Amino acid sequence: MSSIEDIVDSLENKISKILHKLEVLKQTNSKLKEELKVSEQNLQSQKLLTTTWEEKYEALKIANSILGSDENKRETKLKINALIRDIDHCIAQLAD
Numbered sequence: 001m002s003s004i005e006d007i008v009d010s011l012e013n014k015i016s017k018i019l020h021k022l023e024v025l026k027q028t029n030s031k032l033k034e035e036l037k038v039s040e041q042n043l044q045s046q047k048l049l050t051t052t053w054e055e056k057y058e059a060l061k062i063a064n065s066i067l068g069s070d071e072n073k074r075e076t077k078l079k080i081n082a083l084i085r086d087i088d089h090c091i092a093q094l095a096d
Contacts, residue, residue, distance in 0.1 A: 061075070061076075062075070062079060
């Protein structure tokens with residue numbers, strides 16, 4: 001009977017160790033999920049910041065073109081024409 005008791009004790013110890021490892025892995029998984037969430041939020045804010053700076057850069061390019069810079073004149077003319085078309089479209093809608 002002693003050997004059966006030893007086997008049962010051994011199994012209990014092994015199960016206890018496995019359950020402990022499972023708990024540790026659950027905690028690690030939870031921490032990693034939180035870190036992932038924070039990283040995703042940081043990525044979103046960086047993307048937003050990048051978009052904002054790109055918009056500012058485009059506005060600056062247009063402003064430089066309007067001030068007489070030879071660079072990007074074509075882009076500026078196209079942008080102004082697009083704005084004029086948008087305004088004409090709005091006026092046409094208001095007239096209806």
